[in-house]
Amino acid sequence: MVVAALPDDVLAEVLRRLAPRSLAACRCVCKPWRDLVDDRRLLRADLLPRSLAGIFVNFHCLYSSEFFARPPAAAAAISGNFDFLPPKDEYDQYRHHQVEGHCNGLLLIRFRDLVVNPATRWWDRLPPRPLPRDEMDRIDAAYLVFDPAVSPRHYEVFLTPSFRWKSESEKAELDPMVEASEWPPESYTLPVFSSRTGLWQERSFIRQGQAAGTIADMRSDWASDQRNGVYWRGALYVHCQTNFVIRISLNDDKYQVIKPPEYSGRYLNFYLGRSEKGVYLALSRDNCLKVWILDETCSKMKWELKHDKHIRHILLGRNNRQGLGPWILQDINHQKNPYIYEYDEIIEAPNQKKVECEQAALEKFEWISDDENVLDNEDIVTGGYHEYINIIGFHPYKEIIFLDESLKRGLAYHLSSSKVEDIDATVSCLMNEDARCWDGDLIRSLFPVDIAKEILQIPISRHGDADFASWPHEKLGLYSVRSAYNMVRSEAFFADQSNSGRGMASRLLESQKDWKGLWKINAPGKMKIILWRAAHECLATGFQLPRRHIPSTDGCVFCNRDDTVEHVFLFCPFAAQIWEEIKRKCAVKLGRNGFSTMRHWIFDFLKRGSSHTNTLLAVTFWHIWEARNNTKNNNGTVHPQRVVIKILSYVDMILKHNTKTVDGQRGENTQAIPRWQPLPAGVWMINSDAAIFSSSRTMGVGALIRDNTGKCLVACSEMISDVVLPELAEALAIRRALGLAKEEGLQHIVMASDCLTVIRRIQTSGRDRSGVGCVIEDIKKLASTFVLCSFMHVNRLSNLAAHSLARNAELSTCTVYRSVIPDYIRDILCDDVA
16 A cells, blocks of 8 residues: 555644544555554644743843743643753853744744754754855844644754844945845745755745835844744744735745834834744833734735733733742742852852852742732832833733833733732732731722622731641641541532432532521421431332332322322422412412422522521421321321311411510520629739621621629720621631730630630640631740630620620720720620629
């Protein structure tokens, strides 16, 4: 077979020209063809690895490129100092490694003429570059082309000329005929190196369309050391002098001049790049960021303005969010050439070895964004914005442009959302460092509402406590085999529920509230159990018993229809008559029209209903189930009217004899109110309490300080936002009360709270790793600053004054009363010491 003799590269080139459907058919011809198509990713070139591991940045004043990278989680980190390259030899005149070009993961190193893959540590050396044949004073810039979808092993390097600026050229005047000639020429001959042949060869490209200008025009523009070039879908795009772009088609050896966008002003520093949707051109000028994308439809080659926005207000507001960090800057120049930084030179000690000196330089200058000690702690700019913005480059796979702010910090600007991401950001960027709290306005502007709520309710240590690991399935945050076993069993239960078609709760906390609401119904336990089993559909109905391999009749005892749970309690004619009579006397709305499952219906009824109707539901379910069982077992029927009479009588009895008095004033209770117990002279009693206002997601703090006679010295009523967990609220109240005592200069105190769980956490010697752990540690550190500080749990009735202060915090942000007792706690304090 002739095809079998073709080299893999030739065969791959043939297959690449096929349509996807034909290529898929060729893939099934034989195993070698299938492997070739898969290895070269001919069928789906977009399945090539697409991840950004690092950014090389060139600075005019530095010899080597700096490397800014995010360490991978599971793979080896990429080193930016190219320590795997060979040492300097007779072919090398420089020891520095500056990136001259890049393409799809390969780098071209300037001066040393090396092609490098920093991820695999592979490298290849280019032969010496050919010298220009003409007399024109020009500079050749190199551009790398590597397409792994075409060939994973071969690459090409193109040399394109640019002319020196006329005022800097040694040849101020060229032949007028030469200067008047058009540029680029109609036949554009470029030196090209191919890794297939290992040689530099001249390759001619024929121009389509008009030239960009004349050689004299080119010499009037400053020739940058390196203008950007990008490779996109079989073509090389090069940014040339006077800001035009040439598109070199590698498939048909043709090229085309693309004029720059119309923009007023001289010396415009356009940046050419490749990103998610093709070839882009960017310009940063006067705090305005403009981005164009090249529209190549129908070969019209037109720059379409994609983004035009002043970004001053965005950068001024520091609209940053964590997402690309943590990133690490490997300062290659400090490590290799500390002498170029005269102000920060590494001096080798007399008895210090060279290796130790280099290690000291590495430790001194390697900056890690996670390290809070080196974070930028400058205040947010409140006046004018005086920084200048440089363009570093484009993200290759997302519409993100990388910027730097006056060489101080790296920024990632999202073109679609205009969000600015600090690529060296940590969570501290979301905090108000002075107040040691979350920056609520910033978080709400960056995150969805539900995520912002979750972030804002995370407590922050006031004393800079170190981060710690927490196990969320234990109260103290400590891992235990028992908790892990229970977690696995719970996950298995929910997975079984989902596989059996009964669904799995997507919002577990909401589901837990529903179940708690069921058990809070004012009814005997036996009736709530029937309601609970009905929600789980685990009652012994005619539908369930056969599934448990228990012989039973399938029909309903009243109507002989399917004996399901919902039929027994809602849709059976017997149950329907009962509900109709109850609805006539009690005005209850069942809402059976939108019935889906028994559980959803019960929870929906409980949410809509009052305490009276919820009690009525539990009692009705129990009596319907009782009547159904009596009819089935005793072969006797009961009239629905009699069942309704029993239900209403039972509900009246519960409301008269089993109702707990609920009053906002907790002092109205039949049990004896504890009285004030005098403390030793010089010891102060501090009481604290918390109140949660669920509707506004806030909490109130109440704290008061009394001497040994019961006289109130200070009272505090304060509001704290974004707290909805009771235990956290109580811990925050204690922390605020201790801070208040510290402000008053007290040294001997007794801290009292009516929250026993928090008091036990504080009295535990070990580290609390729960969600309130950082607040508990703050409390312990505050307590250690007093000469005497003890904690005690008191009855709620002994803490009524602090509770009233907490409840009244909703009316004010923060109020501290000194030597003046608030009117609403005066009577409580008087009764306490009476």
